[in-house]
Amino acid sequence: xxxxxxxxxxxxxxxxxxxxxxxxxxxxxGLNFKDPSGWPPNLHLHFDPYxxxxxxxxxxxxxxxTLFRHFDLIEAKIKEMNNxxxxxxxxxxxxxxxxxxxxxxxxxxxxxxxxxxDDLSSSNTLTNQFLNEYLAELTDFEKLYGRANQxxxxxxxxxxxxx
Numbered sequence: 001x002x003x004x005x006x007x008x009x010x011x012x013x014x015x016x017x018x019x020x021x022x023x024x025x026x027x028x029x030g031l032n033f034k035d036p037s038g039w040p041p042n043l044h045l046h047f048d049p050y051x052x053x054x055x056x057x058x059x060x061x062x063x064x065x066t067l068f069r070h071f072d073l074i075e076a077k078i079k080e081m082n083n084x085x086x087x088x089x090x091x092x093x094x095x096x097x098x099x100x101x102x103x104x105x106x107x108x109x110x111x112x113x114x115x116x117x118d119d120l121s122s123s124n125t126l127t128n129q130f131l132n133e134y135l136a137e138l139t140d141f142e143k144l145y146g147r148a149n150q151x152x153x154x155x156x157x158x159x160x161x162x163x
Contacts, residue, residue, distance in 0.1 A: 044100040053096030057130035060096045088156040120144035125151040
């Protein structure tokens with residue numbers, strides 16, 4: 001007889017507390033705001049590396065809150081630098097670990113992006129009801145929807161639109 005034990009993730013209460021209060025700029029190695037010429041192409045940041053939000057929107061929401069908080073922080077830094085970088089987020093329907101914040105240059109979209117802007121539309125393709133409700137509350141963002149391996153939402157701020 002085999003007994004399978006589910007791995008217990010210790011310290012989740014502290015993890016979520018730090019997630020909501022923390023600023024991840026100290027941990028980043030590729031995002032040097034003093035010298036943006038050294039940024040790698042298609043620089044992106046993930047905020048749920050363990051995929052905790054894949055099974056529960058209650059666990060996904062703090063990661064999305066952190067992503068959009070960092071969106072505002074990075075946007076302010078880019079404006080401060082008078083840099084021609086653009087900032088956008090890609091949120092997948094059910095894959096929280098792949099939700100990411102992208103920093104790119106005017107050569108948008110980069111060669112490593114799996115979709116073209118022409119393939120996106122303003123009609124919603126997401127099937128995740130909780131994610132739809134969350135994204136509907138984000139009024140400062142322009143939203144485009146598409147489908148690659150699964151449905152996704154492409155978000156950017158309209159004043160930064162360069163494409």
